[in-house]
Amino acid sequence: MASHHIVLFGLLALSFSLVLATDNNPLFDICVPDPKSPGSKVTLLNAQQIPGLNSLGISFARIDFQPGGINPLHLHPRGSEILTVIEGTLEVGFVTSSPDYRLFTKVLQKGDVFVFPAGLVHYQKNPEHVPAVAYASLNSQNPGSILLANTAFGSTPKINTDILVKTFLLDKKVIRHGQQKF
Structure with missing residues (x-):
């Protein structure tokens, strides 16, 4: 036993x-x-x-x-x-x-x-x-593997521009240009 x-x-x-x-x-x-x-x-x-x-x-x-x-x-x-x-x-x-x-x-x-x-x-x-x-x-x-640019600018649907402006401290035009690249 x-x-x-x-x-x-x-x-x-x-x-x-x-x-x-x-x-x-x-x-x-x-x-x-x-x-x-x-x-x-x-x-x-x-x-x-x-x-x-x-x-x-x-x-x-x-x-x-x-x-x-x-x-x-x-x-x-x-x-x-x-x-x-x-x-x-x-x-x-x-x-x-x-x-x-x-x-x-x-x-x-x-x-x-x-x-x-x-x-x-x-x-x-x-x-x-x-x-x-x-x-x-x-x-x-x-x-x-998380690519930063793809995550921030290439998401579907797009992350609200105002959030990205606050996150990256960039102008809305620059953020929109980044989103267009993706």
């Missing part, structure tokens, strides 16, 4: 360890590539493309940068990112949250690594006249 309790306890402990080992944010975002992107192309690999990654809590991306190309201001709400430069040079940076909104930047060369904490606004830029390539690993099965 005691052996049954030990087996039951062992199975219970194993099930709890599996629950703790899974990604705590199994939500799914839709990431649609923009063919008019500003000189960068992100190729994402996650559990949707590679089912074997399901429940491992990781995803991966390859980012190809044209000369002068930018991966614009964005954030990953459910995962931190570690970026490794494979070819070329990248200027990278992230902004801390309130109250100080401090910008941390660095110019990376081939082989250099940089970490972007989860939920913080960040970017990458190729400052050179030759292409660059980076690999990004994220500690979430689906970290999400």
Whole structure:
């Protein structure tokens, strides 16, 4: 009888360890590539493309940068990112949250690594006249990706112009021009 309790306890402990080992944010975002992107192309690999990654809590991306190309201001709400430069040079940076909104930047060369904490606004830029390539690993099965400009100016339906004027401290004409771009 005691052996049954030990087996039951062992199975219970194993099930709890599996629950703790899974990604705590199994939500799914839709990431649609923009063919008019500003000189960068992100190729994402996650559990949707590679089912074997399901429940491992990781995803991966390859980012190809044209000369002068930018991966614009964005954030990953459910995962931190570690970026490794494979070819070329990248200027990278992230902004801390309130109250100080401090910008941390660095110019990376081939082989250099940089970490972007989860939920913080960040970017990458190729400052050179030759292409660059980076690999990004994220500690979430689906970290999400929120592009700031797309979110503010490209929503459907449009965000009220008065709200965007107050948010960005810009003239209504500038806000309307931004909305027309999307």
